[in-house]
Amino acid sequence: MRCHTCARPANVEIRRSRIAFCAGCYPHWFRARVQERIDHDRMFRRDERVLVAVSGGKDSLALWHALTRLGYRADGVYIRLGIGGYSRRSQEKCERFAEWHGLMLHQVDLEGSEGFVVPDLREARSGKPCAACGTVKRYHFNRVAAELGYDVVATGHNLDDEAATLFGNLVHWNIDYLGRQGPVLESTHPGLVRKVKPLYRLSERETAAYALIERIDYILEECPMAKGAKSLAYKAMLNSLEEQQPGAKYGFLVGFLKQGRAALPGTGFEPAAELRACARCGQPTTAEVCAYCRMADRGRRRRERARPPAGVDPT
Amino acid sequence: MGVMRVTILPEREVREVQARTVADLLLELGLHRDAHLVVRRDEILTGDVRLAETDEVEIYPVISGGGR
Ligand code: SF4
Ligand SMILES: [Zn+2]
Ligand SMILES: [Zn+2]
Numbered sequence: 001m002r003c004h005t006c007a008r009p010a011n012v013e014i015r016r017s018r019i020a021f022c023a024g025c026y027p028h029w030f031r032a033r034v035q036e037r038i039d040h041d042r043m044f045r046r047d048e049r050v051l052v053a054v055s056g057g058k059d060s061l062a063l064w065h066a067l068t069r070l071g072y073r074a075d076g077v078y079i080r081l082g083i084g085g086y087s088r089r090s091q092e093k094c095e096r097f098a099e100w101h102g103l104m105l106h107q108v109d110l111e112g113s114e115g116f117v118v119p120d121l122r123e124a125r126s127g128k129p130c131a132a133c134g135t136v137k138r139y140h141f142n143r144v145a146a147e148l149g150y151d152v153v154a155t156g157h158n159l160d161d162e163a164a165t166l167f168g169n170l171v172h173w174n175i176d177y178l179g180r181q182g183p184v185l186e187s188t189h190p191g192l193v194r195k196v197k198p199l200y201r202l203s204e205r206e207t208a209a210y211a212l213i214e215r216i217d218y219i220l221e222e223c224p225m226a227k228g229a230k231s232l233a234y235k236a237m238l239n240s241l242e243e244q245q246p247g248a249k250y251g252f253l254v255g256f257l258k259q260g261r262a263a264l265p266g267t268g269f270e271p272a273a274e275l276r277a278c279a280r281c282g283q284p285t286t287a288e289v290c291a292y293c294r295m296a297d298r299g300r301r302r303r304e305r306a307r308p309p310a311g312v313d314p315t
Numbered sequence: 316m317g318v319m320r321v322t323i324l325p326e327r328e329v330r331e332v333q334a335r336t337v338a339d340l341l342l343e344l345g346l347h348r349d350a351h352l353v354v355r356r357d358e359i360l361t362g363d364v365r366l367a368e369t370d371e372v373e374i375y376p377v378i379s380g381g382g383r
Contacts, residue, residue, distance in 0.1 A: 001361040001362075001363050001364075010361050011358060011359040011360065011361065012359055012361070013361045013362060015348070015349070020361055023358065023359065057379055058377070058379075059379070160349075160378065203349060204349075204350070204377045204378055204379070205349050205350070205351070205352060205377045207377075208352055208375060208377035209352060209359055212352065212354070212359060212375070213359070220324055220325040220375070221325050222379060222380060223380075226379070226380035227380075229380040231380055232378065232380040235350075235378050235380075236347070236350075236378075239347040239349045239350050239378075240347065242347070242348075242349045243347055243348060243349070249349075
């Protein structure tokens with residue numbers, strides 16, 4: 001196979017488009033796709049400040065790298081989730097990346113500032129904290145962006161993530177979520193910052209290839225809580241289909257965004273008039289106390305119970 | 316066609332397989348093409364590349380899980 005741009009031997013093939021690129025030309029193609037999405041979907045302008053939510057994984061670091069190379073003013077934010085050695089190693093990857101590229105990285109330390117860690121939020125039934133972990137991340141990404149005056153939060157969600165989410169929402173017919181799924185979540189309140197996913201049309205394999213070629217040192221290991229996640233089963237199913245029909249994942253997601261979503265009631269971007277400030281933290285919510293604050297209380301109570309009694313504690 | 320040794324990351328599990336090309340290799344191991352990158356001497360390989368017994372090949376899984 002030959003490179004589509006320079007005809008040298010290719011390294012990365014894009015099966016859905018029947019083209020391939022050499023390692024020298026591939027990053028240019030990748031960044032051009034990112035730029036195209038930012039412009040076409042009106043994600044942000046050159047004069048806006050972008051906050052990239054980073055986890056230490058390939059997608060978020062590839063996104064931060066690409067935005068920086070494209071000339072955007074993009075800082076990072078990392079949340080210390082407190083998931084043992086995995087969290088320590090992923091934090092180190094983010095810090096090293098920021099240092100190497102001379103970028104600003106904000107951090108939120110759950111244990112230190114909130115008094116709980118993600119494993120405290122395990123559900124009794126599934127034993128997994130993932131749903132709560134998602135709430136924690138969304139809350140703090142938004143809070144940090146709003147407090148520090150960023151115009152937009154960018155996350156590293158890729159084509160495989162988005163297609164798997166769509167598939168899951170269809171399997172369970174979550175009509176409410178379906179109407180809101182998309183690459184841009186507009187701000188509906190001054191305290192809610194716009195959310196964008198510039199990698200949503202690039203596959204997971206394509207972001208990994210970008211990270212490898214650009215020598216981005218990302219964390220290869222998975223979060224230990226991800227084991228057995230439904231999203232992994234959906235991704236495997238979609239990749240089985242992709243094997244037989246290159247482009248199936250892309251067509252599934254992009255077709256939905258172009259045609260399917262319009263047929264659903266409400267896109268969720270109507271101004272949220274009934275939002276008010278959480279009595280505890282001040283973030284926008286529909287309740288008296290926001291979902292995050294109530295969840296954080298549960299986390300702290302769990303942590304309290306797990307702690308050894310006073311007098312035994314060596315500190 | 317002889318047997319070649321491949322290393323699968325992140326655990327660096329070593330497997331022995333017979334494969335003529337990169338695409339064959341993944342098929343032989345039962346791995347999805349869109350879920351892996353095959354790397355030889357720091358270079359990513361396309362599916363059509365022919366492999367030799369002496370090649371040192373690494374396979375990078377690219378799929379991350381969990382809710383994000
Ligand atoms: S796998 Fe679950 S617990 Fe781990 S980072 Fe992802 S959402 Fe959080
Ligand atoms: Zn080229
Ligand atoms: Zn609150």
